[in-house]
Amino acid sequence: MVDQLLDAALIEFAAHGYAGASTRAIAERAGAHQPQINYHFRSKEALWQAAVDRLFAELDAELGATPEVLGEDLLGRFASFVRAFVGFSARRPELHRIMNQESTADSPQLAWVVSRHIAPRIEVLSVAWSAVREAGAVADLDPAEVWELLIGFGALPYANAPLRRQLFGPVRADDVDRRAARLIALLAAGP
Amino acid sequence: MVDQLLDAALIEFAAHGYAGASTRAIAERAGAHQPQINYHFRSKEALWQAAVDRLFAELDAELGATPEVLGEDLLGRFASFVRAFVGFSARRPELHRIMNQESTADSPQLAWVVSRHIAPRIEVLSVAWSAVREAGAVADLDPAEVWELLIGFGALPYANAPLRRQLFGPVRADDVDRRAARLIALLAAGP
DNA sequence: TCATAGTCTGATCGAGTGATAACGGAAGAG
DNA sequence: CTCTTCCGTTATCACTCGATCAGACTATGA
Incomplete structure (x- = not known):
């Protein structure tokens, strides 16, 4: 129960x-x-x-289960992460729906989820992104911009699925793959 | 009153x-x-x-007041539109906050705002984008992807400003200009 | 068989919700 | 001066909210 x-x-x-x-x-x-x-x-x-705790645990399980090809280059690992993230956002739109709902005003709920879940993950992402960027494999973006692209282009369309469906009709079968590929290209080539 | x-x-x-x-x-x-x-x-x-009606009227006023340099090329006009849109989203985060709140589930409110405000603007954007794209000035993206980048990267960070401030601190003075420039480059070059 | 612990049920609490009605006052028109 | 119209105020309606409580049900083990 x-x-x-x-x-x-x-x-x-x-x-x-x-x-x-x-x-x-x-x-x-x-x-x-x-x-x-x-x-x-x-x-x-x-x-x-x-x-919310259980939702973030699901996210970690999915991202941690990313198949890491041995010897794969840094960019390849980061691409795997992006694919997993987009896939999770599509399968579990509740996470970003809740985050968007609670991020519109300061509240005890927002402070709790930021300190407990978001901030640590930002830290991990920043370190990983800096490593990939220093290797010269990706665009010259700061971690905040990477975060914004991941959320805004990789997750928001699924969080706002009811709106998106009314505007553009049913989603394509290859929607997740296509979006992940676009996002990876965006982060690799940069603006 | x-x-x-x-x-x-x-x-x-x-x-x-x-x-x-x-x-x-x-x-x-x-x-x-x-x-x-x-x-x-x-x-x-x-x-x-x-x-909501008044908010969209404000948006139209701001976008309509875009200074259109006579003879400016298609891409230049589109860039002006992007700058105005990002500026409005930063100055009036309420619009996208409300849209994100109501886009998480089908509701009478969502249906009303989609048919009255969103769908017509999607139509205008699609026509404008197709013209710019056929001129070969921008990336090979469909209107839905352009829309998603505008909202996700150009507006969402301001809608979620309380979250963003807790994560990355106070915003830079040139935040809007910087973001608009990135967005324009993204749409021009593409992934 | 009985006792105990864990879970579920129905009733009810005070607080807060959107909405309505009755009344008061101010301003303008005749 | 009086009537009318517009706007604000107070009181209160029925309803829903999260939370609490006493009692019933079930299963396990002594």
Whole structure:
């Protein structure tokens, strides 16, 4: 039941934001009753944190499972990372939906997720990108710009899938591959 | 008073989403009492629509005021448009905050804003981009990808300014110019 | 068989939500 | 002066929110 509640919570929080999602809707989606949320988790906020924790754990599992071809060059490794990231963003749009919802104003939720999840990953990305850049394999962008391109072009279209579908119709079958390739070329060649 | 209510509504809706923003908070921010919202507008939804309408009117005013150098080439005109768009997104982050909030799930609000505001502008952008591309001045991207780069790289960092500030500190003075230049180079050279 | 721990259920709490009605006052027209 | 119209204020409506509680159900083990 804990897992069903976390699944339902992710969908509801991603769709309506922290304030807009109701514990009753989450419970109903999970096939449970509303007080079970306060039984298995202390509060709505604790449920939100648990759901976000699990989501980032999924992300790490997917990125860590990147097949690292032995001896592959730095750029090849970075390209694998980009492909995995785009794939995860398409399969699990909830992560960036929640982040976009909570990044519009300073809030305890934003401070919590930044210090616990985002900032450490920015650090890792910065180190990795500096290494690739010093090897001369990619464009002259700072880590912040790389981050912005990853999120803005690699994840946002999936986070805003309902809008995108209304504008451009159903997504192509090779959408993820095509987007990852474009993104890698963008980061390699640069503007 | 109508203008103060619209200003306050934009800030609250952008920060907390349609469901999460309360009419009392909007009224208090505007220095008014809550029933005045239902007096000047029919309902919370009508207030939201009026605020969004005014926001898109501001966007049109800014984009329409783009200084069009006589005889300037197609790419130059498109570059001016990009600069104006990035500048507006930085000065008025509420637009993309609201769009990101409402694009995470199908809703009456999303359908309304798409048919009334987004779809027509997509149409204009597509025609303009096709003209620039056929002139061979820019990269081989479809309009959907251009749209995604404009929003994802040109607007999202400002929509998520609270997150961005926590991660990368205060923004540089030349942030808008720098971003617009990068974006123009990206669209001109392509991946 | 009984006791215990873990989980679920229904009822209910106070607080906050959008919306409405009744009333008051200010300004302009006749 | 009086009537009318516009706008603001107060009070209150029914509803939903997150949270809490007592009691019921289930399973395990002594």
